[in-house]
Amino acid sequence: MEHFAPHPSSQFEGYYSKFDLASGSHIALIICSVPGAKSRPHMVSFTYYPSSGHPIFQREHFVDNIERVTTDEKTKAFDLRVPGMGVMSTEGNGRTSYNFAAEDGSWSLEAQCEEDYMPWRKDKSTPEGWMVHLPFPLHWHVHSLCSPATFTLDIPALGDAFPAQDRKSRATIHQEKNWANSFPDAHMWVQAWDNEEKRGICLAGGKIMYNTAYMLGYRSPSLNLDFVPPFSVSYLNLLSPFMSATNDWDTRTFSISVSNYTHKLELKARAPKEPGWFGLASPFPDGHRANFCRESFIATIEARIWVREGWWPWSAWKEVKTERWEGASLEFAGGYYPERGESKKD
Structure with missing residues (x-):
């Protein structure tokens, strides 16, 4: 609280x-x-x-x-x-x-x-x-x-x-x-929840303090995972031993692969170009800047989850879950949303 x-x-x-x-x-x-x-x-x-x-x-x-x-x-x-x-x-x-x-x-x-x-x-x-x-x-x-x-x-x-x-x-x-x-220069947000099966996923992150970092949580009745720094970071946007992430506004897609010592998760999110996108203003020191975020609530999210089979860093991964959500949330913001600014008419 x-x-x-x-x-x-x-x-x-x-x-x-x-x-x-x-x-x-x-x-x-x-x-x-x-x-x-x-x-x-x-x-x-x-x-x-x-x-x-x-x-x-x-x-x-x-x-x-x-x-x-x-x-x-x-x-x-x-x-x-x-x-x-x-x-x-x-x-x-x-x-x-x-x-x-x-x-x-x-x-x-x-x-x-x-x-x-x-x-x-x-x-x-x-x-x-x-x-x-x-x-x-x-x-x-x-x-x-x-x-x-x-x-x-x-x-x-x-x-x-x-x-x-x-x-x-x-x-x-x-x-x-x-x-x-203030809001970061560029960020992504992903969210989905299945209330009947009590499973969901939520992610936010982007460019911060000269790095690219994300925080991600996956929830289900049998498995709860968090991926946070120091694992989910690309240091100076160059060194990223546990994470890789890509986003493309033109195709409305985002993907991330992140692991820690025991688990690995791959997420892919996409949404149709039309319809379904709306703009939001974002807070900056000079005030709210219109249309700096763009969201869709009809995205599709797919996730695959692995567990490491042994204690050693080179131990093999075993896939344990494949998930899919429809009607999910996907947001591009700041530098990841090239059409940002007040000239865009909603």
Whole structure:
């Protein structure tokens, strides 16, 4: 909970909530602040994403203020209050509720987590582990992999194009947070979850501190794996004994192979060029820069997992799992997204 709670001294702080609706549609809600920025310091971004990937409804509200209020010092419960728009409220047990309505009446959302949230791991509350305390230029925290919730959604701006099954139903929520100085120059993000089989994967990383580094977590009923630095790093973008990664915006593909002393994982993600991509603003010291991220929620992710058969570094690998997810998330951002910037029209 302490990593999800506000960090008042950070130069920026952003909360990302992705709702997977029972119909197959999705909602992405971002609440982000760069308190010292002169332009666009505060943003609430709302995206409604149909299961087909079209048509996407999006509003980015650059608001006057977002209040980060700790409501219980002991449990670190807190509110994110957007004057005139609504509140995201998190309890001490990690459960979160949302109550937002756009001032122009174009959309509104109410949601409530039903049970305790599902953390990154029971024995490790954040992907970074002990590294969360280091002075990195950016920190990435996953608060919830998949929390069950109920919601009520209204999008009058869509009129009859808004399906009845998405007005009030059940969902699961994936929740993340970034904080520190600013977004990296280039990064990738991949996320998928199968709620019926309780298996999922989540990855984030890119260029940071003259290196390329990723953090990856795989979850299933029988196997839980994390791959983090010093294994998942390309040092000075030249030396990478345990990891290789490639991305190509033109073909909308990303792949990574990473290992540690006991396990190896290969991941391949791809998404169709059209439809299904939407832009997002990213926080930088000068404020939110529009269209610096590009996301799809109709990606396909494939993963293969091996275990080392012996204790020696040269011991052979044995394949133990092959996984596949449809309707997954794939994001290119910054330098990995060549069409970034405000000239791109969504």
